[in-house]
Amino acid sequence: MQKSTEKLSEKSLEKSSEESNDTTTLGIKPMLYTIVFEMKKNRKKFYVFSIMVILLNVLQIVLTMIPEFGIASTQTGYISSGLSFMSMLMVFGVCFFFGGIICSEFSTHTGYITFPKLNKYKLIVGKYIGNLILFIGVIALYYFIIALQAIYFYGAPLNIRFYYSFFMAVFYILAISSFVTMISSFMRSIPMAVISSLLILMMVFGIVDQIVVMLNPDFEPIYSIEYMSRLITSVLAKDFPVGADRYTEFNMRGFSFRMWNTPSIEVGITVLLIYMSVCFTLAALFFKRRQL
Amino acid sequence: MMRKKMNKSLIGLFCLSIILLGNCVSSHGLMEISTGTTYELKISKGMTSLQVKSYDETKWKATVSSTSLPNSSFDGDANIVNARNKVIINAWFDNGTTAWEGFTQFILPYTTVMALSIFGTKAGGNLIKFNESVVNGNYTSQPLSWEVTANEWYYNNTEFYETSNNPMKVFPIFKTPSNYKILMDDYNNWSNTMNKDPGFAFTGLPALPNYTADEFLWLMIERGMIIASPNKQYLTGLTSGLGCSTNVVVSETGLSITKTGIASYVVEVTFKEDGIISSFVFKDLSGNILYNLELDNSNLVIIYIMIGVGLGIFILPIILQIRSKKKRK
Numbered sequence: 100m101q102k103s104t105e106k107l108s109e110k111s112l113e114k115s116s117e118e119s120n121d122t123t124t125l126g127i128k129p130m131l132y133t134i135v136f137e138m139k140k141n142r143k144k145f146y147v148f149s150i151m152v153i154l155l156n157v158l159q160i161v162l163t164m165i166p167e168f169g170i171a172s173t174q175t176g177y178i179s180s181g182l183s184f185m186s187m188l189m190v191f192g193v194c195f196f197f198g199g200i201i202c203s204e205f206s207t208h209t210g211y212i213t214f215p216k217l218n219k220y221k222l223i224v225g226k227y228i229g230n231l232i233l234f235i236g237v238i239a240l241y242y243f244i245i246a247l248q249a250i251y252f253y254g255a256p257l258n259i260r261f262y263y264s265f266f267m268a269v270f271y272i273l274a275i276s277s278f279v280t281m282i283s284s285f286m287r288s289i290p291m292a293v294i295s296s297l298l299i300l301m302m303v304f305g306i307v308d309q310i311v312v313m314l315n316p317d318f319e320p321i322y323s324i325e326y327m328s329r330l331i332t333s334v335l336a337k338d339f340p341v342g343a344d345r346y347t348e349f350n351m352r353g354f355s356f357r358m359w360n361t362p363s364i365e366v367g368i369t370v371l372l373i374y375m376s377v378c379f380t381l382a383a384l385f386f387k388r389r390q391l
Numbered sequence: 392m393m394r395k396k397m398n399k400s401l402i403g404l405f406c407l408s409i410i411l412l413g414n415c416v417s418s419h420g421l422m423e424i425s426t427g428t429t430y431e432l433k434i435s436k437g438m439t440s441l442q443v444k445s446y447d448e449t450k451w452k453a454t455v456s457s458t459s460l461p462n463s464s465f466d467g468d469a470n471i472v473n474a475r476n477k478v479i480i481n482a483w484f485d486n487g488t489t490a491w492e493g494f495t496q497f498i499l500p501y502t503t504v505m506a507l508s509i510f511g512t513k514a515g516g517n518l519i520k521f522n523e524s525v526v527n528g529n530y531t532s533q534p535l536s537w538e539v540t541a542n543e544w545y546y547n548n549t550e551f552y553e554t555s556n557n558p559m560k561v562f563p564i565f566k567t568p569s570n571y572k573i574l575m576d577d578y579n580n581w582s583n584t585m586n587k588d589p590g591f592a593f594t595g596l597p598a599l600p601n602y603t604a605d606e607f608l609w610l611m612i613e614r615g616m617i618i619a620s621p622n623k624q625y626l627t628g629l630t631s632g633l634g635c636s637t638n639v640v641v642s643e644t645g646l647s648i649t650k651t652g653i654a655s656y657v658v659e660v661t662f663k664e665d666g667i668i669s670s671f672v673f674k675d676l677s678g679n680i681l682y683n684l685e686l687d688n689s690n691l692v693i694i695y696i697m698i699g700v701g702l703g704i705f706i707l708p709i710i711l712q713i714r715s716k717k718k719r720k
Contacts, residue, residue, distance in 0.1 A: 169482035
C-alpha cells in the first residue's frame, strides 16, 4: 500500500514537472508548429509566385536580347529597371498570402475552437510569420535573379545600395502585410479581404494621391503607403534626391502639377513604422471584438 | 493521384524556367543577327574585362620604346600587373556610319573633338569649320555598319568607380570589312585639309595625324575593335581592304603584327568566337613576352557559384519534400 502511494506521488510529481516544463515552452513550440504548418499549407502559393518571379525576370532578359534595347550604363541603373514590377508583385502577393490570416478562422468557423495549449493570438502570429517567411522568400528569389543578371552584365561586386533596396522591400512588405492583416480582421471572407486590399492598395491610394496633389501641389502624400514603395528603387540612386529633386513640376494651361518621385528615407521609414504599429494594433482589437 | 501529377508538373515547370534562364544568361551564342551578307555579329550585351597578366618594363623599354609605355596605348593604369579594364556593351544599331560619326566617335580622341568643336563656334572665334553638316557634306560615304555603344572603365588595379571613364564609347563594325578603307581615306583627306587650313594654325592645336593602313589597323585595335563572324574571313577582308603590309598576318585565332620600335617586336591579338579581343601579347623576336593582356573570367566563376548556391537553396527543399512523401507512402 505504501509502495503504491509512493509510486502515485512520484508519478504526480513527474506530471507536475512536465506541466511546468510545458508552460515554459507554451509560447514558442506551438507557435513554431503553427509557422511550419502554415508554410506547408501555403507552399503552392509560394511555388506559383516563385514561377511568376522567374517568368518576369526571363521576360526582362528577353528584352535585353533585343540589340537596340540598350541596357543601363551602371549596375544600379539596371537593378532599378529590373525592379519596375516589384511593387505590383508585392501588393498582389501580400494580398494573397495575408488576406486570409484572420478572416479564414471565421469563415471556416475554426476561430471558435478552443485550443488547450495555444493562445489564439499566438495562432494568428504564427500564421502571420509563416506567410511572411514564404513571401520574403519570393522577394529574395526576385532579388537573387536580379543580382545574377547585374553581376553578369556589370561584374562583381554588387553595389551596397542593392542591399539597401532589399531592406526597404522587406520593410515595405511588413507595412503592407500589417495593413492587409487589419483588413482581414474585420472582413467576413477571404475573397472579400483580398479584393478589398487589392483595390485599396492599387487604386484608392493612387487616386487619392492624385486628387490631393492637384488640389495642393505643395502637399507631399506621405500618408500614402503606395508612395512609400518608391523608396525601393530610389535608394538605388547614387545621389539620393533631396529637396526639389524629389518632385517634378509640370505646368499646363495655367495649372501647375507636381509629381512626387520619392519620399525621403527618414520619412519613409517612419511612416511605414507607423502603419505597422497602427495596423497591428487595430487588427488585434478587431480580432478581440470578434472573439467576444 | 491528380495532386501528385499537379505537383510534378509544377516542379517540372519551375525547373524548365531555371534551365531557360541559364541558357539565356550564358554568354555563348546569346544573340546572333543574320545580316543578309556573309558576315554575322555574334556579340552579346554585358561585360568584358582584360587583365594585365605580365609586364616586363626593362625589356619593353629596350624593345618597344623607352618613353611610350603600355599606358600610351591602353588608357589608365595599364602599366600595373593585375590591373583590369571593363567594357560593357549596352546596345548596337543597324546603321550607316557617317564621316562625322567615324571621325568624332572613333578616330579622334575625345579631347581633340572637344577642342575642335570649341574653335568651330562663335565663342571660339569661328576659326575652323568643324561641324556635322560641313564634314558630312564634304564626305558623303555612309557605309552600312553595326554601331556598338559601350561604357568603358580604364585600366585600374583598385575597385572600379560606379560611373565609367568613357560612357559614350562607340565602335562601328562595317558590314563589308573593306569599307574601313573609305573611312581611313576620308579621314586622311580631311586631316590634310584641316592641317593646311590657316584657321587651324591659329588654334595652336597639334597637327592632326595621318594614318597608313597598318597604323589605322593599330588604332582600331587600341580602340578595342570588335569584328564580325566568321573571324578569319572578316580579318582577311579588313586587312586586304585597308591595304595592310606584309607585317600584318591573319591567323585562325586573330592577327599577328610585326612592329618596329627600338627593335622589332610582334603583337599577337586573339579574338573570341563572338569577335571581341581576348588577348594581347607583345613579344620580342626571341619570343620573350614583354607585355600580356588576357581576358578575365572571374565574373563567370562567381555567377556559376551563385547559381549553384541558389539552386541548392530553392530546389533542395522541394526534392527533400518529394522524397519524404514517397517514404511515407
